[in-house]
Structures are given as structure tokens and as C-alpha cells.
Amino acid sequence: MNFSFEVKATDPTGARRGRLTTPHGKVETPFFMPVGTAATVKGLTQSALEDLGAEIILSNTYHLYLRPGHELIHRLGGLHRFMSWPRAILTDSGGFQVFSLSELRKITDEGVRFRSHLDGSEHLLTPEKAVEIQLARGSDIAMVLDECIETPAPRGAAESAVDRTTAWAKRARKQFLKCAAPNTDLPQWQFGIVQGATFADLRRQSARQLVDIDFPGYAVGGLAVGEPHDLTCEMTGVATADLPKEKLRYLMGVGRPEQIADYVALGIDMMDCVLPTRAARHACLYTSEGRVLIKNARYAEDQRPVDPSCSCAICKRYTRAYLRHVFAAGEITAAILGTHHNVHFYLDIMRQIREAIEFGNLAKFSSAIRARYAAGPA
Amino acid sequence: MNFSFEVKATDPTGARRGRLTTPHGKVETPFFMPVGTAATVKGLTQSALEDLGAEIILSNTYHLYLRPGHELIHRLGGLHRFMSWPRAILTDSGGFQVFSLSELRKITDEGVRFRSHLDGSEHLLTPEKAVEIQLARGSDIAMVLDECIETPAPRGAAESAVDRTTAWAKRARKQFLKCAAPNTDLPQWQFGIVQGATFADLRRQSARQLVDIDFPGYAVGGLAVGEPHDLTCEMTGVATADLPKEKLRYLMGVGRPEQIADYVALGIDMMDCVLPTRAARHACLYTSEGRVLIKNARYAEDQRPVDPSCSCAICKRYTRAYLRHVFAAGEITAAILGTHHNVHFYLDIMRQIREAIEFGNLAKFSSAIRARYAAGPA
Numbered sequence: 044m045n046f047s048f049e050v051k052a053t054d055p056t057g058a059r060r061g062r063l064t065t066p067h068g069k070v071e072t073p074f075f076m077p078v079g080t081a082a083t084v085k086g087l088t089q090s091a092l093e094d095l096g097a098e099i100i101l102s103n104t105y106h107l108y109l110r111p112g113h114e115l116i117h118r119l120g121g122l123h124r125f126m127s128w129p130r131a132i133l134t135d136s137g138g139f140q141v142f143s144l145s146e147l148r149k150i151t152d153e154g155v156r157f158r159s160h161l162d163g164s165e166h167l168l169t170p171e172k173a174v175e176i177q178l179a180r181g182s183d184i185a186m187v188l189d190e191c192i193e194t195p196a197p198r199g200a201a202e203s204a205v206d207r208t209t210a211w212a213k214r215a216r217k218q219f220l221k222c223a224a225p226n227t228d229l230p231q232w233q234f235g236i237v238q239g240a241t242f243a244d245l246r247r248q249s250a251r252q253l254v255d256i257d258f259p260g261y262a263v264g265g266l267a268v269g270e271p272h273d274l275t276c277e278m279t280g281v282a283t284a285d286l287p288k289e290k291l292r293y294l295m296g297v298g299r300p301e302q303i304a305d306y307v308a309l310g311i312d313m314m315d316c317v318l319p320t321r322a323a324r325h326a327c328l329y330t331s332e333g334r335v336l337i338k339n340a341r342y343a344e345d346q347r348p349v350d351p352s353c354s355c356a357i358c359k360r361y362t363r364a365y366l367r368h369v370f371a372a373g374e375i376t377a378a379i380l381g382t383h384h385n386v387h388f389y390l391d392i393m394r395q396i397r398e399a400i401e402f403g404n405l406a407k408f409s410s411a412i413r414a415r416y417a418a419g420p421a
Numbered sequence: 422m423n424f425s426f427e428v429k430a431t432d433p434t435g436a437r438r439g440r441l442t443t444p445h446g447k448v449e450t451p452f453f454m455p456v457g458t459a460a461t462v463k464g465l466t467q468s469a470l471e472d473l474g475a476e477i478i479l480s481n482t483y484h485l486y487l488r489p490g491h492e493l494i495h496r497l498g499g500l501h502r503f504m505s506w507p508r509a510i511l512t513d514s515g516g517f518q519v520f521s522l523s524e525l526r527k528i529t530d531e532g533v534r535f536r537s538h539l540d541g542s543e544h545l546l547t548p549e550k551a552v553e554i555q556l557a558r559g560s561d562i563a564m565v566l567d568e569c570i571e572t573p574a575p576r577g578a579a580e581s582a583v584d585r586t587t588a589w590a591k592r593a594r595k596q597f598l599k600c601a602a603p604n605t606d607l608p609q610w611q612f613g614i615v616q617g618a619t620f621a622d623l624r625r626q627s628a629r630q631l632v633d634i635d636f637p638g639y640a641v642g643g644l645a646v647g648e649p650h651d652l653t654c655e656m657t658g659v660a661t662a663d664l665p666k667e668k669l670r671y672l673m674g675v676g677r678p679e680q681i682a683d684y685v686a687l688g689i690d691m692m693d694c695v696l697p698t699r700a701a702r703h704a705c706l707y708t709s710e711g712r713v714l715i716k717n718a719r720y721a722e723d724q725r726p727v728d729p730s731c732s733c734a735i736c737k738r739y740t741r742a743y744l745r746h747v748f749a750a751g752e753i754t755a756a757i758l759g760t761h762h763n764v765h766f767y768l769d770i771m772r773q774i775r776e777a778i779e780f781g782n783l784a785k786f787s788s789a790i791r792a793r794y795a796a797g798p799a
Contacts, residue, residue, distance in 0.1 A: 082746065083747050085753050086757070088758065110749065110750060111745075119742055125740075343489065344497060346497060361505055365503055365505065368489045371489070372459040374459055374461050375463050376463065379753070380466065
């Protein structure tokens, strides 16, 4: 058994503390995955990610499918070897990026036809193809192709997206088991994705249909795309209520620092978001006291670290004044330092959340961080 | 005595092996200074520079004068503290950047009046001001303001630039000794700069006039700006012949990997150049076998490190295929990895040169690296 997931403790909120075991090491849950879109987390070397304690990262299928191509990565020994990352990797299906980045996309029952945003070349992404690409890349966790729709969505569109997502999930599971069958040990874990927009009954229906297919883990997709946080939480709660307790639950594309604990309280074990890396490149740094917009003139002579309570290498070495300067000067180094700090901040929040669950006081942690972030930038 | 320079060995070529001692540590000579224009070496953290073994870096006066300002850096404890770099720093006078970057520059005997390339604001840089700025920043080695002219230069322009450079050097020395006088230990070392374009007699005249002023070290400026390498060497040799043997000699703004040993053979102890960092950002990587233009399609599936004989962290971890991918994708990480490798390569060449001098075989080293680089990109 090269994959396993074990829940070791629960919190009164419903949060779970556990451990995922993969062929590329263990991952303490709940966890946050830094996003390494093109086989690199922008601004961080793999060595820096290791130093930061990242046990798993997310890599996007769409980008690497277009460049350098999954066949090339396969020939070079898979994604772990290609990017020299020995720890766990989750890959998405490519669907979300096709919907958000590519041109002239056309969705049919067969799959989604699109033009590359790089060179305009035409491609067809099917549920089966998304499986093959991710198997070729050798990620530890692969996601099925789902239909992502914009929200707020009319009920009809949400219904048909759920139907298609379920149909695609069946085909993806079949293809995965067919391709993976020769191996006694599964080469990767494949997760289904719950859709249903903001309709509770559709979320329930989607969850149940996916559970019938039987995946080793389930994601909740299509949330945190503009709707109010309370609604994100409501839909997440509805979906997780129908997902098996012994399996991993992944809320895709979240979240803000002050929201993460809310999702964990709803039984979510894993998350990913570009926020810490993207915000860092835009001079928004996260701290235990709230956001610091580091280019602000008020920091010009501020000799304090970005976050006096932070133990990261950046806070130990550099002042706000210096960070402000390198950001104002548009230096590459600014992105490196800012990203390092923000990713440390997110991974540290997860460490604190895991500890809070062990002590059974996640609710307290959650309200404390929310209060600090409600106050606005320092 | 908080500053000293000692020549410990010489090579038949005329190369010198020595040690510079500064209040911020010792620097083995001959050495190469990575360029940290805006108080950061683009793409490298200070921690990475330490890991690479950089004992001294160069920081540009012009950029930090305009942003964030030398008074601010002074209030924050000086440049070392501002950028958290505990090792030695050399600062230029700002003159070269004023000549190459600013707008509407006007040179008079008083100094150079210019408009900022950032906001168009008008400034006057005088020999005295360049001293004050560099003292405020607290660098270990400061350069006098010189008049840089374009080459090839007519003799008349070169003559008057030498005259003005000497006059400015006298004023700079006077100002420096006046400002530094209250200290028993000198707060920094100030170097004069030999000018004279490509006229041997003017180079000699400039060197002698500066030696009369008496600086603890001398730079040769205005070379490697387009003239043939042989002429650069000839002029460097002419200048160094008239410089005192017991003092440091700095050839500014050089050079290519295959040229560095030539300069050292002419008695040069120190160099700086943006080449390793700038080339890295443009996907040109230096190796023991010559230049590798890493975006070339031939590297798409190349599983070898950039330089199989390199011991840097990048060559130990990443393949050419991966580096090609991150460069092709325009990732920030590409600049980080490439810069790390190139700076390692330059610092390693200097280590090899120092060793070659100790063994008295620099000429052999020099012809070997020239042969490899003559072959063109791998």
C-alpha cells in the first residue's frame, strides 16, 4: 500500500487532523499546497520550498501540457525528476485553466476543444486525455476533468454541468483504472470533483454521484470564485456532509489567510491557492497582524521585520525598509523575498491549525485570525 | 589599522595573489565583485551570495542616490545594515551611470548636472558630493568621481577628461580626508580612477597624477567599452606599470570569462561586471566548456547539468532540460537559477586564478579557458 490516509484527531468544529502517505513522502493534514504552475513555484527554488517545509505542491496540467509537453516530461522520468522535487505533487486536470485562459473553447460531451493561449494551436482535452497526461507526468494525486462554470450560474447551467462532471468522472475513473491496472501498487491517487455551483441540492447530488464512482479522495470545485464567503462555506459544508469521513477532502483554489480555518472546520483536509505567491509579487505581504502593503511610504524607514512574530528567513534578516526599497525598485529579489515570506506564512498557518485541532481549539484560532485581518493592512 | 592589503605571491605573468582586509572581513585577491546595483544582486538573496562565497559586492551610487536616497540609508545605519550584508562593499561614484543613464547631463568643472532617469528631477553631482554620499552609505571602498568619455575619443577630449579627472580626484581626496579626519580609523578606503581613453601617454599621465595625490588603491576606468581586447590589455598594462605595487589595482567593468585571467596577468587585483548576472537573465550560462544558450531547442531533453564539472547547487540539482523549460516559460525562477550558476562560475574562475598564481601557472590557465571559449557555445 503506497498511498494511505488516516484521520488521527478531530476538533469540536468538525476539523480533522491526519496524515496522507504518498510514494513521495508523508503529508500532514490539513495542508496547503503552494502552486507551481509551470513546474516551478514562481520565485522559489525547490531547495527553498524544502527549507520552508512544503510537503506537497500543486502543478498545473494545462501549462505543462502546452509547454514543454507531458510526453517530454514522461521521457525525462516524470514530473518529480524533471523539476527535481522529491516530495509529493498534485496535478489538476487542466480544465480550470482551459476555461479561464484559453481561447475559443467549445465544450461538448466529448470534452473541451480549445486554442492554446501561447500559440493558438488547437487541442481537445477529454476526461481520458486528462488522465493520460497526469499519469505520464507521474504526479501523486491527479484530478478528474470537470466542467467549471461561471457563478452566479443559472440553475439549468449548473444542473447540466453536474451531469457532465459526473459522466466525465465515470469515464476518467474507468480510464484511470484501465491504465493503472498493470500495477499492483497504484501509481497515483485520482480524485473526483464536486460541482453544483451555489445550489445545495446539486452539490449533494454531485457528491453522492461521485461517491458512487468511488474515488480515494474528493475535491469541491467551482467555489470561492466571487460568491460571498458565507456561501462558499455553506456549499462546502453541504458537499462534505455527503463525502466519506475516511477519505481526503480538497477545497480547490482557496483561500485568504483569515478564511482557511473556516474551511478546515468544515472538514476540509487540503487547499491550494496562488494568493500567497501572486500577492507577494504584488507587494502584499501576509503577517500575523494582517496584510502589509510593503510599498507604502510609511515603511520607508521602518526597521522592523515584516512580521515581528514570524520565524522565516526573510523576517530574521531584512527590515520593512529594505523590502519596501527592493519592491519600489522593481527588483527580482523583491519577488523572491516576498514569496518566501508569504509561503512561510501560509505553511505556518497550517501548522498552527493542525496544532489547534490537536488541542481541540480551532474555533478560537479561527476567530483570532479573522479579527486581526478584519482590521485591514497594518 | 582596519584596512590593509598584502601581496602574498606573484606569478611569472605579473599576476599578484594577496589579501585585502576590511572592517567587513577579508577578501582574497584577485577577486571579482558581483554587481548589486540597487542594494541587491538581481536574482540572488544575500544568503545565496554568502553561500556562493562572495566576500565583496559592488553597489551603485547613482541608483541608491535617487532611490531610496543616501540620507535614508545613513539614518538606517548604512548600506551594510540596510541590505543586511555583513561582508565588504565597494561603491562607485555614480559618475558612470550619470553618463550612461541620466538625461540632459551637463559637465562643468564644478561637477555633472543631470536629470534623474526615474522622475526627471535635476541633480548636481560634484566630486565632494560623491564622497559625502559614499561616506553616508558606509561602503568599505569608495570611488572618486571621474569624467567618463565615449571611445574612440578624439585626443583633445581625452586630454581634458584626464585633466578634469585629476582635478576632481584632488577635490575628492581633500573632501574625504576632511570628512574622515575625526576618525582614527579610516571609515573607508577611497580609490582614484585612471582615465586617458586609448592614449598610452595620457594613461601614464593620469596614473602618475593620481599617485601623487596618494590613494590607498587605484582603478583603471573607461576601458572595455567597445575597443578591442588587445587594446584594453595594452592600456591596462600601461596604467598598472605606473601604479605602486603595494596598492590595490581595480579594472572597472570587466570582463568576459576568457578575458579575466589576462587582466589578472597585468597585475589587476579586482574587477566587477554585470555580465554574469545580466547574461543569466538572458539565458546565457557560462560553463567550463564555454557559453550555453540554454533556451536552445537542443537542450529540451538534455538530462545533464548545465556544466557537468560545476559544483554549484544548480548543477547538482537541475538538468539542462528543466532550465531550458523555466527560461522558455519566462519564469522568475529561471533568473534565480541562472544567476546563481553564473555568479558561482565567476567566483570559481577567480578561485582557480588565485590557485594558478600560487602555483605560478596562470598563463597556462589563461590559454586553456580562452581555447574553450573560442569554440563558441556548446
